[in-house]
Amino acid sequence: MYTPNILVNKVLDYDVIQQVKLILYVQDTPLQSQPGERSFTATTTITVNIKDIDNRPPWFQPCTKVTVGSAKICLSLGYRGRVNLTEKQDGALQLQPGPVYARDGDRSRNEEISYKIVRGNEDNIFQIDENSGNISMLKPPDIAGPISLLVLAFQLLNRDQFATTSVTIDVMKKSRNPPRFEKERYEGYVYSNSGPENMVLRDKMSNRPFRVRARDEDFASGINPDIKYEVQYSSYVNITTDGFILLKKAVRTDAFALQLRAVDVSTGESGTAALSVNVLPPVGIQSQDESYRAGDMALLGFVMAALLVLCLIVIGYLISRVKKGNSDAFKLSEVSIFPSKLRDTGRSRSRRADLREQRLDAVQGARVRVIPRERQRHCSSCGFQVHANHSHYSPGLPVKEKPSKQRVKSILAKERRKDDKKTVWFKESEDSSDIEVEIIPDTIGLKPEDDEDKVEGDFASNPPEDGGMVLGELTMLSIKDSRSRETDITDSKDGLNTDRRDQ
Template identity: 25%
Template sequence: MAAASCPALLAACLALHLATARGDGCSGFGNLFTEIVENSAHGSLVARLPPPGDAGGGAGLQLCLVGTDAAWFYLDGRSLRLNVSAGRALDREELESPVLMVALTCAEDGSSPVEFRIIVQVLNENDNRPHFQGATVLTHNVSELAPVHSVVFSAQAEDADGDTLMYVIDTASPDARFFRIDLPNSGRVVLARALDFESRRHLEVVVTAVEMNTRERFNASARVRVNVLDGDDQYPQFLPCTPRAPHSPPVCTSPVYTANITEGQLQGGPLSFSPGAVYAEDGDRGLRAAITYSLLAGQESSRFHIDNVTGAITLLRAVESSRQTPEICLSVMASQVNDPSKYAVARALVRVLAPNRHPPRFPRARYRAFVPAAPRRAALLLTFGGQVLALHAHDPDFPEGLNPQVRYTLSHGANQSQQLFQVMPNGLLVAQADQLRPGQSYHLQVLARDEESGETSNTTVELEVLWPGQAAPRDPSEPPPGRGVPAGAVAGGAGALLLLGAVLLLALLALRARRRRRRQQRTADRAALAIEKHPNVSLRWFQPVSGTPQKVRGGGRRVTLL
């Protein structure tokens, strides 16, 4: 039915002229309470008005809908219907109030208008899914010192329908074991196990919000990235750091720093240590607390000074004798400036060396060597006459020129010497004979290095590969054997001379041993006589006739023999 215009008094309302025959008029209406589900279609029935009665005149009625919510409805005869459009749906969540109120005015011809109330409650429909505030990927920062079972962050979701939400952690998340939900409907996330910045700096977990009171059980998920912040829970570590175990937490074993000094000498600056300068840093890599250094008290620590900022160690007083004090062990402590209770201790070993006046030197700058090719893997290098070639660098600073700190190496270079040849600690050269071919030649550079002083010397070995079974040639610098004297006679004469020399040497050694025993007997007799005459006088060092100092012991008493 087409809607008619209202009188000027009701021009703002939606009006409908009803021509009723013998109706009850406006007295048949009253206040009305009804409801409708949100998102209902246009024209949906909201309510039916009372039907006309049997009594009454033929006067017509005018019905109008007025009020702020009147635009949501229209009259179709005696039916109240929903008025929506494609761009304007009835969404309960968009309304200021879920209850719509409309005034229905009724006017009869010749009578004043009467107003009635129509109250429409918009029923909720589960048309909204829960969603988390902000982005779908959330970021939270958590200190590694956060206590276990404490709330570290909160993941809150919203549901426009007002549905009750329950929160769960997805157990398939990479780091779900680190967290748990405090209460199912709170969204507060609790730390389930301790964090460690040094082993894991970033964690990821998925939190899901699920509707509890709906049939659909809509849900939403948020990926939470947790940045683990460094806390002051690590002690200083001396570098270089040696991990205690390959797959364990980064706990370092402190290195032993070593340095060399020379007896009777002072260096112009700090000592040079190996494997590097004395240095420590805070184990908390993200904090890098300042470190201070100190020397722990010891017998010889007063000889040294350590810079409390840099850790550089300087010798203050020279060491007089390397024999009496071959080495000094210092204990270096590194502690945090802001927390002295966090510290670490390392050893610094200072070795006292005798003065080094001569570097090691090879007797010759060049050697000739030979090795026959053979199926065996290893063979020694030979020199002229088939003698084994042994290289020894001479150091005049040591008795007989033998420096135990000299190390021999082959220099990296040509002819693949590192793969085919090797120098032993005793100076012998070994070749992989099965890899060599007759007629080949090699030039090997052998380096001798004093590990204490760092001084080096080198020599060259010119190597020729012989045929299998071929003997090494004789030394061309040796004179050829004499022509008039047979080789056998020469050998026999030399053997006789050697035998005679051996006999004379044995006789001389026996004579010296006999004299030494006699002197010792005379010394013992003099000591016994002195003890008898002077029982309270101590026996001390004396100078026997031979000039060699000896110590004579006698029953706990000592006497000086002049």
């Protein structure tokens, strides 16, 4: 306090403080003077300017400052440019993020900087200006691909202060076609209740996202990996690197338009297209001008078509079953010789069913026991062959009287028609309502070895003396013994069973 020497108390940082102002106080008497003693004081201002020393190397710009302990450094990511193959570009090359430039790390000193390419320029294609750092070309490159240069920046007065950075030059084939969108104008859709990160849709009928693509004819596949998409004149959407449109916020309008831009980052060429986005009502609310969507109608049509095909299959199956079950009925209708139709179908069917059951019972009984038929005789009154228990109730009628209407005509008087496996016989009464059609197998009453012509001759002739036809009963024509009778009846049963299956 008695010898006012000003000393530095700690290390000064020029980036933090460049000047310090001090106020000096002086007094001509001791601080603890006697009371009443006169004392005089004075003050003055002392300004201390801090000077930066040369302790930092050049810093390439732009750079990112990093502090490591008490030291500060600046990191540079390097520079990048492009040139065309077999072409020499005049003047300084355009680099990103800017031209090669370095300044002294000691800002107050601002030492002069010089530049030099120290590696990567083996073919002497490029040169650098030592004072400005601009890079230019000496000759055109003949090989496509990146060329990496290592550039050195150093102080002229103190060459120990230096720094290096990288400069990458892409040698590319010359672009003859800029990027082009597939369409000049697009249309997309979005729901009014869609929030951020929702995609713009391709159409109204589905939820397929909208996507744009730009082609570059300089590539064989048309796909340029260096194309970047941008959205202009809109604050509602963003676009991804793949060309999908995403909302940034909810849409408050009925429609909006924007411009899409595809940029080839390697050449700087670009192409544009317009996009109109229509805002649809929220999901689940049907718009006034659209009653049904095309997708709903297509689904309905598919369901109806499936039902129609199913119905056709069922109908075809039923028709095939009916045809298979009624094949014999169609054959009967073809061989029928009667012009009139059966008027009482229900009664005829029941009669035929009863008659078949009677035949089956008779055949089964015959297989158990065969009783020889008694000989018939002629009735003197009516002139017909009758059984022994025949009683004549009309003695007064002449012998040649016409038979009554209740008599049934002999079935042998009718024509017989043959089918492949059976013979069709017809019998009728004078009453047309009693017309019946029956299918009688050929094996009934005949031996298998009998000749067919002989059988037809027997049926055409009169009944034998010891045989005949009784109403509702089929009489066997030739019986030799009980063993052959049982054989014939067995064959008759087989024929009847075949007849039943055919019917």
